[in-house]
Amino acid sequence: MQFRHQNETGMNNSITLKDIAKALHLSTSTISKALNDSYEIGEETKKRVVAYAREHHYVPNRMAKGLKQGKSRSIGVVVCSLDNNVIAQMLDGIDKVSTGKSYQIIIMQSKESQAQEMACIDLLYAGGIDGLLISPACETIDFSYLKALQASGLPVVLFDRLTDQMETHKVGADNFKGAYDATLHLIENGYKRIAHLNTNTNLSISIDRLNGYKAALADQKIDFKAAYLRSCDYTDTNRLNADLEQAIKYYMSLPEPPDAIFTTTDQITTRCVTLLNKLGYRIPGDVALIGFTNTELADAMNPALSTIHQPAFEIGQLAAEKLISLIERKHLEEDFETIKLKTQILVRSSSQKN
Amino acid sequence: MQFRHQNETGMNNSITLKDIAKALHLSTSTISKALNDSYEIGEETKKRVVAYAREHHYVPNRMAKGLKQGKSRSIGVVVCSLDNNVIAQMLDGIDKVSTGKSYQIIIMQSKESQAQEMACIDLLYAGGIDGLLISPACETIDFSYLKALQASGLPVVLFDRLTDQMETHKVGADNFKGAYDATLHLIENGYKRIAHLNTNTNLSISIDRLNGYKAALADQKIDFKAAYLRSCDYTDTNRLNADLEQAIKYYMSLPEPPDAIFTTTDQITTRCVTLLNKLGYRIPGDVALIGFTNTELADAMNPALSTIHQPAFEIGQLAAEKLISLIERKHLEEDFETIKLKTQILVRSSSQKN
DNA sequence: CTGTTAGCGCATTCAC
DNA sequence: GTGAATGCGCTAACAG
Numbered sequence: 001m002q003f004r005h006q007n008e009t010g011m012n013n014s015i016t017l018k019d020i021a022k023a024l025h026l027s028t029s030t031i032s033k034a035l036n037d038s039y040e041i042g043e044e045t046k047k048r049v050v051a052y053a054r055e056h057h058y059v060p061n062r063m064a065k066g067l068k069q070g071k072s073r074s075i076g077v078v079v080c081s082l083d084n085n086v087i088a089q090m091l092d093g094i095d096k097v098s099t100g101k102s103y104q105i106i107i108m109q110s111k112e113s114q115a116q117e118m119a120c121i122d123l124l125y126a127g128g129i130d131g132l133l134i135s136p137a138c139e140t141i142d143f144s145y146l147k148a149l150q151a152s153g154l155p156v157v158l159f160d161r162l163t164d165q166m167e168t169h170k171v172g173a174d175n176f177k178g179a180y181d182a183t184l185h186l187i188e189n190g191y192k193r194i195a196h197l198n199t200n201t202n203l204s205i206s207i208d209r210l211n212g213y214k215a216a217l218a219d220q221k222i223d224f225k226a227a228y229l230r231s232c233d234y235t236d237t238n239r240l241n242a243d244l245e246q247a248i249k250y251y252m253s254l255p256e257p258p259d260a261i262f263t264t265t266d267q268i269t270t271r272c273v274t275l276l277n278k279l280g281y282r283i284p285g286d287v288a289l290i291g292f293t294n295t296e297l298a299d300a301m302n303p304a305l306s307t308i309h310q311p312a313f314e315i316g317q318l319a320a321e322k323l324i325s326l327i328e329r330k331h332l333e334e335d336f337e338t339i340k341l342k343t344q345i346l347v348r349s350s351s352q353k354n
Numbered sequence: 355m356q357f358r359h360q361n362e363t364g365m366n367n368s369i370t371l372k373d374i375a376k377a378l379h380l381s382t383s384t385i386s387k388a389l390n391d392s393y394e395i396g397e398e399t400k401k402r403v404v405a406y407a408r409e410h411h412y413v414p415n416r417m418a419k420g421l422k423q424g425k426s427r428s429i430g431v432v433v434c435s436l437d438n439n440v441i442a443q444m445l446d447g448i449d450k451v452s453t454g455k456s457y458q459i460i461i462m463q464s465k466e467s468q469a470q471e472m473a474c475i476d477l478l479y480a481g482g483i484d485g486l487l488i489s490p491a492c493e494t495i496d497f498s499y500l501k502a503l504q505a506s507g508l509p510v511v512l513f514d515r516l517t518d519q520m521e522t523h524k525v526g527a528d529n530f531k532g533a534y535d536a537t538l539h540l541i542e543n544g545y546k547r548i549a550h551l552n553t554n555t556n557l558s559i560s561i562d563r564l565n566g567y568k569a570a571l572a573d574q575k576i577d578f579k580a581a582y583l584r585s586c587d588y589t590d591t592n593r594l595n596a597d598l599e600q601a602i603k604y605y606m607s608l609p610e611p612p613d614a615i616f617t618t619t620d621q622i623t624t625r626c627v628t629l630l631n632k633l634g635y636r637i638p639g640d641v642a643l644i645g646f647t648n649t650e651l652a653d654a655m656n657p658a659l660s661t662i663h664q665p666a667f668e669i670g671q672l673a674a675e676k677l678i679s680l681i682e683r684k685h686l687e688e689d690f691e692t693i694k695l696k697t698q699i700l701v702r703s704s705s706q707k708n
Numbered sequence: 709c710t711g712t713t714a715g716c717g718c719a720t721t722c723a724c
Numbered sequence: 725g726t727g728a729a730t731g732c733g734c735t736a737a738c739a740g
Contacts, residue, residue, distance in 0.1 A: 014479060014506075016717055027727045032719055042725055062481040063417040063426060064717030067732050072417060074481075083446040083667075085439070092437040095463055104477060106460055109449055123458060125368065127416040127428075148411075152368075273654040295651065300627040302656035313437075370733055381711045386735060396709055418733035421716050 015056050024052060035060075062104075066128055074104040075323060076124030078134040079160075080112050086266050086294045086312045087135070090160060093316025094133060101324055103130070110137040112235045118145055125149065131327045133319055135160035138201040138234055155326035159319035162204050162338065169322040170338040173310040175205050178343035179212025179264070182290045182308050185345060186260045187220045190354030191288055193228065195251050195258035197244070197268055200231040209264045209292070228258055232268060244271055248279060252287075259354065260284070263291030273301055273350075289350040292343075304348035311341045369410050378406060389414075416458075420482055428458040429677060430478030432488040433514075434466050440620050440648045440666045441489070444514060447670025448487060455678055457484070464491040466589045472499055479503065485681045487673055489514035492555040492588055509680035513673035516558050516692065523676040524692040527664040529559050532697030533566025533618070536644045536662050539699060540614045541574045544708035545642055547582065549605050549612035551598070551622055554585040563618045563646070582612055586622060594621060599629055606635070613708065614638070617645030627655055627704075643704040646697075658702035665695045 017028045017035075024031070026045070034041045034049035035058075041049075052058075066072035075098055079087050091107060098105045106124060110117035117137045124132060132154060134146070143165040150156045150168065162170040186194050196213050199206050210229075217224050230250065232243035251258050263269040269291030276283055283289050283303050290306040298305040318339060371382040371389075378385070380399070388395045388403035389412075395403075406412075420426035429452055433441050445461060452459045460478060464471035471491045478486060486508060488500070497519040504510045504522065516524040540548050550567050553560050568578050584604065586597035605612050617623040623645030630637055637643050637657050644660040652659040672693060 017719095018717075028717085029719075029728075030726055032717095033726090036719080040725065045725080059476055059480040061421070061717050062477075063421045064732090065719080066417045067415070067421055067716090067734090068718045068720090070732070081446070082449060083442045088437045088442050092435070092463070095436060099462075104460060104462075104481060106458060108453075108458075109446070122413055123416075126413040127458060270651055270654060274651075277654060297624055297628075297649065297651050297655065300624060300631060300656060301651065301654050302658070304656070371735095372733075382733085383712080383735075384710055386733095387710090390735085394709060399709080415733050418716090419735080421718095421732090422734045422736090424716075 014059050014061070016061070020049065020052055020056070020058060024048060071130050072104075072128040073102060074106055074127065074129050075320070075327075076121070076127070076129040076132045076134075077105050077107045078110055078117060078120050078124070078132070078136075079107065080110055080135065080137055082107065082109055084266070086310060087160075089294060089312035090135075090316035090319075093313040093318075094159075094320040095316075096313075097317050097320035097324070103324065110140075112137045112139055114139040114142070121146070121149065125154070129154075131155040131157070131323045133157050133159055133323055136163065136203075138199070138203060141202055155323060157319050157323040157326065159315055160205070164204070167336060169319075169326065169336055171315050171319040171322060172205065172340055173315065173343050174340035175208035175343070176212040176215070177340075178292065178308045178310070178345075179209040179262070180216045181212075181343070181345045182262050182292075183213045183216035184220070185306075185347065186262065186288060186290060186351060187216065187222065189288070189351060191260035191351075192222065193225075193256060193258045193260070194222075195228040195230070195261045197247060197261055197263045197272065197291075198229065198231045199234040199265060199268070201234055206264065213262060227254060234265070234267075237267075240267060241271060241275075244268065245275055245279075248272070248275055248281075252279075252281065258287060260288035260290075260351070263289070265291075266293040266295065269293040269305070269307070270295060270301075273305060277302065283350050284352050284354070288352070288354070290345075290347075298346065298348060301350075303350050306348045306351035307346045309344040309346055311343070314341055368413050368415070370415070374403065374406055374410070374412060378402060425484050426458075426482040427456060428460055428481065428483050429674070429681075430475070430481070430483040430486045430488075431459050431461045432464055432471060432474050432478070432486070432490075433461065434464055434489065434491055436461065436463055438620070440664060441514075443648060443666035444489075444670035444673075447667040447672075448513075448674045449670075450667075451671050451674035451678070457678065464494075466491045466493055468493040468496070475500070475503065479508070483508075485509040485511070485677045487511050487513055487677055490517065490557075492553070492557060495556060509677060511673050511677040511680065513669055514559070518558070522690055523673075523680065524690075525669050525673040525676060526559065526694055527669065527697050528694035529562035529697070530566040530569070531694075532646065532662045532664070532699075533563040533616070534570045535566075535697070535699045536616050536646075537567045537570035538574070539660070539701065540616065540642060540644060540705060541570065541576065543642070543705060545614035545705075546576065547579075547610060547612045547614070548576075549582040549584070549615045551601060551615055551617045551626065551645075552583065552585045553588040553619060553622070555588055560618065567616060581608060588619070588621075591621075595625060595629075598622065598625055599633075602626070602629055602633060602635075606633075606641075612641060614642035614644070614705070617643070619645075620647040620649065623647040623659070623661070624649060624655075627659060631656065637704050638706050638708070642706070642708070644699075652700065652702060655704075657704045660702045660705035661700045663698040663700055665697070668695055 021028045108120035158170040230247040233239040292308045371385045375382045388400045462474035512524040584601040587593040646662045
């Protein structure tokens, strides 16, 4: 195995078609065709070329290829954060499918900022991505930018956080159903005063979960009480913690404090456990808890935590498949789908019968 | 805001220098220089060009630029898995620094397989990365491939999992010290029969942690007992779980079962809590526990888990900085550093005094 | 101050 | 079967 030696003109110095051509006294186009197994080239020549290429560890320059062909075989992925369980699982799914179909993924973080999200998209676009997978930042309410991009021909697929403002394939969890299940479960276990701890965002994900909660209450003839609904600032971890603590204290100081809490995000759910423990409330004795989270540690928590689990890996996989099929124009643009994958309720001690 | 309309020749159709040139009746090189704020171009022209470019949302084609300049301003990152707390935090750190210096990162997963790792590296190399950040797969014992690549001029920085086989910058945690601290802490809290649950790998990370454990025992005049050392298969989650359960059962069936366990990876540590609970052992009553993990949920676990915490984000940041400085040749190649960042011991209930 | 030219590495059309 | 020529979008050396 051998890599070409460093030269001064930059790049990572792999040997080029031209180098092979020179060495084998052939033309670059012959080499190109030979390596692409073109019918125009003789078997004998092909063998020689392939052997030489392998020996010298030829690897085609992706940028040149991309520039020439107008495709980069790369997919841009924009998420709020890398350091997030659920997102990581989705990325894993995206990566599996993309790699399987020889697409490279370029991941960028918006950190929940619309400005940064736009910067990411620009960079990705400039990089010549063939398509874009995006789970929009909380902050993002204006999708005209993304829509313009899409209108210009870039395939875009939304995953995780969906919005009605975009017309394209969308893949997420069935958040309404997940929330409904969680709430119903609490009611069935004898809880009547169920609080809902949510984010302060306009994300459909958030709204769907709220509506699922309300629907379950309504179906069980329990009045929705605004007092039991609190939202937390999600853009900053410290803020979130502060907001959460405040929300819990507020709940518990009510004349009729809730006997159960349904939480709607990974962060909120797990921090709630910590906070309730810290504030000295027994779960589920003083207040039951169930929430959205994918943590594998639910069983090991104090108490074992009842959870609504999202099929994150599958969401990633499916989103990537949809995008790639769009890129490769397997489908016409008309049949855009919105796919909501089933969540799973995992009942453990934190929501035990009252 | 406006993007150029879809055409048939592929690529994501942003407008090009040529388009601007045509529209403004100038040459492409003038446009190029104007947009790069060259001193050769008049203020008036610059303004016109910049205005037009902004209006039409011009964004330079990264591939063309890269091809021309022999640099792509992108960094390849290879890790074992995306779906891993500690790794995600490191990636976050890498991303912060890279983005800050206008480098794009391309993340790929080896899934602990050397073959897949090589495939990743090839793809990245082909993509024209300016440098490579890698935390090698467990399986990887032969570094000749990476060394050849490095010899050909590609800057490589190791992070997290280091090896003596490579000569370059290396950034990781001080695993020896972390393990030493954990073990000493257990001893100081009255534990004498301390088991060590490790991975079955040759990673330095693993060896350092074992040596730290041994050193602490030796310093406290406690004999190292091979019976208290078990290794688990780390390449597969199911295998790991099975191995762990077997290891715990084995420990507890010993004539002199350990009174404490020190675990060495995130996965092993957290799963141990679940398994010990499941098997009915009280922590720390029957057996104390402390281990490496960065989980934020340590406080909420049953019992609150004593942990050795790695500065993962900082490791990522520093590694990225080192790589970029290598890429930009700020340092000569001689002064390669191996940086081991301090771990932090966070004592909670699971290792309470005996 | 602006334009012309050339070339990065590759695939492709068209000659031979 | 093979090769010469062209151009993807960009920058840079060199002319004017």
